Amino acid sequence: MAEGVTEGISLLANRYQIGHLIGHGGMANVYMGTDSRLGRQVAIKLMKSQLATDPAFRTRFRQEAQAAARMAHPTIVRVFDAGEESTRDAGGNTVLVPYIVMEYVEGRMLKDIIAEGPVDSKEAVRITEGILTALEYSHRAGVVHRDIKPGNVMLTHSGQVKVMDFGIARAVSDSAATVAQTTAILGTAQYFSPEQARGETVDARSDLYSTGVVLFELLTGRPPFRGESPVAVAYQHVSEPPVPPSVLHPAVSPALDAVTLHALAKTRFDRFQSAAEFRNDVVDAGAGHLPARKIHRDVSESTLFGVDPRAAAGSEGTVKELTTTAASRPNRTQTRPPVAWIWAGIVLVAIVIVAVVFWVGHLTPIKLPTQGIAVPDLTSQTWSAGQKKLTDLKLVPERTDQANTTVREGSIVKTSPAAGTSVSPNDSITVYVSSGPPTVSMPDVAGKDTATAWSQIRALGLKEGSVTQTDDKDAPAGVVLSSSPASGATAPVGSTVNLVVSTGQVYVPDVTTKSISEATQTLSTLGLLVNATQDLSCQGGVVSSQSLPVGETSQHSAITLGVCSAP
Numbered sequence: 001m002a003e004g005v006t007e008g009i010s011l012l013a014n015r016y017q018i019g020h021l022i023g024h025g026g027m028a029n030v031y032m033g034t035d036s037r038l039g040r041q042v043a044i045k046l047m048k049s050q051l052a053t054d055p056a057f058r059t060r061f062r063q064e065a066q067a068a069a070r071m072a073h074p075t076i077v078r079v080f081d082a083g084e085e086s087t088r089d090a091g092g093n094t095v096l097v098p099y100i101v102m103e104y105v106e107g108r109m110l111k112d113i114i115a116e117g118p119v120d121s122k123e124a125v126r127i128t129e130g131i132l133t134a135l136e137y138s139h140r141a142g143v144v145h146r147d148i149k150p151g152n153v154m155l156t157h158s159g160q161v162k163v164m165d166f167g168i169a170r171a172v173s174d175s176a177a178t179v180a181q182t183t184a185i186l187g188t189a190q191y192f193s194p195e196q197a198r199g200e201t202v203d204a205r206s207d208l209y210s211t212g213v214v215l216f217e218l219l220t221g222r223p224p225f226r227g228e229s230p231v232a233v234a235y236q237h238v239s240e241p242p243v244p245p246s247v248l249h250p251a252v253s254p255a256l257d258a259v260t261l262h263a264l265a266k267t268r269f270d271r272f273q274s275a276a277e278f279r280n281d282v283v284d285a286g287a288g289h290l291p292a293r294k295i296h297r298d299v300s301e302s303t304l305f306g307v308d309p310r311a312a313a314g315s316e317g318t319v320k321e322l323t324t325t326a327a328s329r330p331n332r333t334q335t336r337p338p339v340a341w342i343w344a345g346i347v348l349v350a351i352v353i354v355a356v357v358f359w360v361g362h363l364t365p366i367k368l369p370t371q372g373i374a375v376p377d378l379t380s381q382t383w384s385a386g387q388k389k390l391t392d393l394k395l396v397p398e399r400t401d402q403a404n405t406t407v408r409e410g411s412i413v414k415t416s417p418a419a420g421t422s423v424s425p426n427d428s429i430t431v432y433v434s435s436g437p438p439t440v441s442m443p444d445v446a447g448k449d450t451a452t453a454w455s456q457i458r459a460l461g462l463k464e465g466s467v468t469q470t471d472d473k474d475a476p477a478g479v480v481l482s483s484s485p486a487s488g489a490t491a492p493v494g495s496t497v498n499l500v501v502s503t504g505q506v507y508v509p510d511v512t513t514k515s516i517s518e519a520t521q522t523l524s525t526l527g528l529l530v531n532a533t534q535d536l537s538c539q540g541g542v543v544s545s546q547s548l549p550v551g552e553t554s555q556h557s558a559i560t561l562g563v564c565s566a567p
Contacts, residue, residue: 009046009087010441010488012099016044016081019460020403020438020493033101034459035080041459042080045100058084058098065100067143068166075134077154077164078103105162110214111150115416117221118249121256124218125286127153129279130161131211136275138166139204146202148210149191150217189230189237190223194266197234205268208278212263212271215282219256220248221421224264238266255285262291372422375429378412379419383433386412394425403438405494410434437492444487445480450501453480461493469503473527473555477504505552508559512543516563519543529558538564 010018012033019032022043033044047058065082072078081101088094110127113119119127131153138145145152145166154162189197193209196202216224224243225236242264244257259281265271272278281291373393378386383399390397407413416430417423440460445453454464465484475481484498485491506526511519520530528548535544545562 009085009097010443012044012085012101013081013083016042016101017443017456017459018044018046018441020440022438032104032460034456035101041104043102043104045102047098058096062098065098068100068102070141070143071138071166073134073137075130075161075163076137076166077105077162102164105154105156105164107154107156107160107162109151110153110155112416113155114150114217114221116418117421118251119218119221121219121252122286124215125256125282126159127155127161127218128211128215128282131163131214132208132275132279132282134161134163135204135207135211136279139207139275144202144204145207146196147191148207148214150214153214189233190225192234192237193268194238195268197237203268204275205271205273208263208272208275209265209268211275211278212260215256215263216242216245216260219245219252219260221417222248241266253285253288255288255290256282258290259285372424373427375415375417375419375421375423377419378415378431380407380411382410383412383431386415386431390429390431395423396426396428397431398428400430400432401435402432403436403493404434405437407434409436437494439490439492442483442485442487442489442491442497445483445499446487447475448480450478450480450499453483453499457497462491463494463496465496465498468498468500470500471506471552472502472504473506473525475502475504476555477502503552504555506555506557508546508548508550508553510550511546511561514543516541516543516561519546519561523559527556528553529556531558531560532563533560534565535562536566539566540564 012018015035015037017034017036019034021029022032023030028045028047031044031046033042034040035042062082065079068077068079069082079100079102082099084096084098086094087097131148135145135148143166145163147165148163152163152165154164156162191210191213193202193206196206213223225233225240227233227236242261244252245260246252246254246257259278262281263271263278272281284291373395375395376389376393378389381389387397387399402413404413411434413432413434415432423429438461440462442462443456443460445456448456450467457464470481472481479502481500481502483500491497506528508526508528509522511522514522516532520532523530538544542564543561544564547560548557
């Protein structure tokens with residue numbers, strides 16, 4: 001197995017067979033797996049070896065399993081099982097590696113779809129609606145996701161939206177903990193809410209902001225804020241207003257512009273207050289209706305939200321305090337402001353107007369670039385050749401190795417952004433380089449019947465090869481004796497496996513003319529039951545006859561030997 005953490009682990013809980021690597025994240029790797037008890041494919045998440053010895057990370061990993069196990073909805077990836085498996089690290093020490101067994105989803109990552117360019121508005125609305133449906137369910141269950149991004153959303157082949165990795169979710173009862181209080185930033189800067197970037201308390205509306213970022217990216221093919229570092233991006237989330245999506249992609253309607261900008265409000269009390277409200281507005285906008293701004297109800301009593309500081313002045317205690325203060329002030333005898341104040345105000349307004357007119361008249365028009373750099377098509381080229389092409393275009397290539405069954409090892413599979421996409425100078429281009437076909441660990445199929453062995457082999461993506469039959473004194477007919485590759489060996493997905501299978505028979509040799517002791521030992525080694533009778537027609541104690549002829553016979557058959565016993 002790869003990535004170190006699976007060294008010595010091929011079967012979890014005597015039930016889950018680990019297959020090839022299908023994904024990885026900051027805390028864990030995800031492998032294809034087989035549930036041998038229920039006969040279904042699963043996804044197995046194993047904590048990385050360098051984190052498995054850290055109690056804090058193991059605790060966070062268990063919290064992920066507990067939070068996700070509470071989620072049972074068609075738009076949320078299910079968690080089936082969780083536990084810890086004992087293995088040894090590189091130093092030979094025993095460590096406990098936490099794991100989670102999840103629903104295996106066949107489909108595409110949303111980030112891969114966005115990498116191909118802007119999504120049609122109707123499809124963007126449908127995908128966003130699915131994400132918000134999942135969030136509405138999780139928020140009702142008291143769980144805030146905290147890491148909504150295209151890398152945590154999948155689309156099945158039938159188009160079903162699946163939200164996964166509630167790895168940063170916590171119970172709302174513990175929502176007073178802030179990002180700044182944790183030992184590491186638990187999210188992705190491009191999808192941070194302003195309150196996450198500032199290290200403030202995070203609630204359900206942070207998920208809605210992140211969903212607004214995803215909607216912006218679906219409509220335009222790029223996030224609303226980009227920078228040279230995560231800190232620069234986080235600063236923009238706090239202080240810079242986003243441009244309407246239609247500025248980057250004119251096909252976006254004014255209604256979707258309005259919904260997206262509403263979701264990206266800097267102050268959480270100014271944006272959508274629930275996933276249901278966001279979903280209803282985005283569906284209306286997708287149908288061409290401009291949603292009306294709503295007066296939000298007071299949600300200060302909800303466990304998902306904090307108190308709106310702007311509403312504090314309206315509380316009963318504050319009203320009484322203001323009333324008391326007003327009552328204690330002396331009554332004014334003058335019914336209008338002094339004349340000097342009025343003239344001072346007029347002069348101040350005039351100065352401001354003149355300053356604004358002067359500033360506007362001297363603004364330098366901003367020249368927008370009329371044409372960007374088109375990402376070249378590097379498919380099937382070598383990494384070095386593709387790297388040179390991108391560097392020559394003043395783009396920054398970043399290599400990512402990726403298993404691939406069709407593109408030869410060392411050649412480029414694709415780029416992100418995709419070929420033909422217009423980008424700016426010094427933009428980073430992710431180049432996916434084939435590392436060859438993915439590999440799996442050959443299972444131990446010795447002692448199993450042929451049908452079961454082939455089933456296990458096919459489940460790992462391997463192909464059936466030849467079957468060679470051979471005699472064996474113990475294994476019943478049709479039982480596997482060995483495989484090629486051997487058990488535990490690494491094999492590329494799609495490669496062929498050959499089996500050696502028992503015939504259920506043994507070969508009887510000719511033991512006549514041998515001593516009775518030598519003949520008995522030879523036949524007993526083959527698992528045959530030896531009997532002896534006296535042959536008074538000859539002398540010398542040697543075998544004169546055998547009841548079974550030379551050749552194949554069934555296992556554990558009885559054979560009678562005639563022994564020369566004449567006086």
